[in-house]
Amino acid sequence: MNCTDFLAKLTDYFDGQIDPELLAEVKQHLGTCHHCEVVVDTTRKTIDVYRGDRSYELPESLHERMRAAVMERCRATGRLPDIELKGKKMPSPEEFLKEEAERLNR
């Protein structure tokens, strides 16, 4: 296994979705390639640091206000008939994401 093969398996490796034979190859590669070992360590840390980030939390009072506003709207209007809304054409999710990937690749 070389570094490119390893990278192709990185997501499965992180997610524990890798068959035992391939896992052994991955571990063998990691034992011999310092660069890939660093990539694994620092990518894992990247995920951890974002998971631990609490700066997006709102105070409970603001959440309560938001919930109250939602319920007020729901109670005031009830469920509406299923009306198709007309608007300008927007890309599908696949188109949107593809567009972004292409922009990235330029």
Added chain:
Amino acid sequence: MALRSSPILADPLRDVPPPPVPQPPHVAVAEEPHPDIALVERAKAGDTAAFEQLVRQYERQIFRTAQHITQNREDAEDITQDVFFKAFQKLEQFQGNSKFSTWLVRIAVNESLMRLRKRKTSKTVSMDQDVETDEGSIPRDFAEWRPNPEQNFSQAELADILRRTIAGLPPGFRTVFTLRDIENLSTEETAEALGLSVPAVKSRLLRARLQLRERLSRYFRQTQEGPK
């Protein structure tokens, strides 16, 4: 707020079943119905208290998701309200084929991407533009990081670094990373929420993770000169 314009996700209110997950053979699956199903049924019958319980359960998750995608707190507040309001109006369309939370996330992603498109922020250049992104799946920085690197920054500094770094990702990558790694959805649930295939999610997730890693490395790497 008025409902407006057509969706970015193809039929965001569609309640699609998740992609099949291979099951080990000879395992008896005793499936308990998810407790949300009963709440949804009660809400469909007009019990607003049941719907309020669902709002209570998922409002934080929807808010965080919207804030990560839009990178704007006011937008995230509006979107959170719109998501639950829309879900309440269209509750009949939820048939229990997916988890209720995944259905909500799908609506939230659509609303958030629509908001970005409206603001055209996907075309803005971030502060992290100096990291070339044309080969986002190939790591170039192999410096080790300091132990507990986040402890070298104040809480506010760290929050700023994380926010600016994730804001520099293309929205599509940011969305996949948010759902999969921050909100801890499974790969299959993420695929379902975004209308993407499992391989497409994996590919985007890899690039998102590697790009974030590369950018954070500038702040966290072990170096005498400090962050570049």
